[in-house]
């Protein structure tokens with residue numbers, strides 16, 4: 142692909158830059174790729190370029206930003222120089238590439254250009270090229286000056302936009318989607334990836350947990366017609382979820398509920414000994430198997446069934462129909478009541494507990510994780526399997542040490558309407 146732009150501008154294309162030259166008042170550049178790319182985009186502007194090569198993935202991370210803001214922001218007080226913050230965005234991109242390479246497998250492109258675009262709150266991803274909103278190149282004080290109270294909510298968008306867009310190198314570009322029904326495999330998986338990024342890059346779990354709580358509210362909070370996005374229908378309906386009474390349901394469902402579905406699978410596949418290994422193996426296989434193809438929801442379901450763990454095999458037939466029927470093709474959302482007590486028995490502690498599932502149809506099945514918290518970080522003790530609106534029998538177990546508290550759903554493992562612990 143050849144580009145010719147006025148000579149003061151720099152073009153950033155997809156693939157690899159083969160050569161650049163001047164033609165009178167124009168800057169010309171030629172871009173090529175040895176790897177098939179499903180889509181091609183470009184960006185151009187009066188950019189300053191920075192570049193690093195990641196020692197781990199060997200990925201070249203390039204950053205492009207302007208030293209001045211667009212006309213619509215001129216005259217604002219303060220020193221708004223987007224290119225000053227290019228390195229922040231590049232570090233986020235670099236960490237994202239490292240993390241997603243571990244979880245999903247290597248990306249073949251070898252290069253990623255993080256570029257500023259003039260829109261304030263819109264990001265987009267092309268193979269090897271990401272548009273980040275201008276706001277991602279401003280610091281929190283500057284955003285505060287421009288936006289006032291909205292800046293706080295917006296800060297959350299900013300911390301998620303880079304990993305979300307970088308994740309599209311895998312979800313959308315390496316693995317495409319077959320039809321509008323399957324777009325959650327791109328947007329939902331990118332949202333899941335942004336959550337994973339918060340889990341691994343933040344020293345405390347707060348941001349990660351708040352991220353899933355916000356996703357939960359986006360899915361379940363009611364609008365002015367008394368309808369939640371989740372009431373619009375199964376996320377498999379994709380863009381058709383948007384109606385006059387459920388405007389925005391596509392964004393509020395396909396992204397966060399799509400993310401939740403992968404998050405719930407990851408939680409069910411987690412094991413204390415091997416951590417995320419079951420999940421990681423499945424995701425690597427998924428990317429490898431469907432590289433450069435468009436996948437359907439059923440393709441992904443078959444991949445989950447290929448990697449099904451014994452505890453997920455609740456029907457004993459190797460099928461994940463139960464899970465996909467509930468979460469992908471259905472709209473049910475359960476609530477849970479957890480009651481427990483701890484008592485001393487010599488040098489041991491006896492834990493007794495029950496879990497109740499409600500608000501669902503008689504055949505609704507779920508694995509509910511129970512967590513123990515000793516000092517700070519909760520860890521998964523086990524899972525309770527429930528079908529329908531049912532209170533479990535009382536479980537009793539002896540623990541070597543008294544936990545500070547016992548929890549269920551501590552990592553937002555299940556998309557739930559309500560979760561109560563000992564009545565609270």
Ligand SMILES: [Zn+2]
Pocket residue numbers: 305306309327328331
């Ligand atoms: Zn996206």
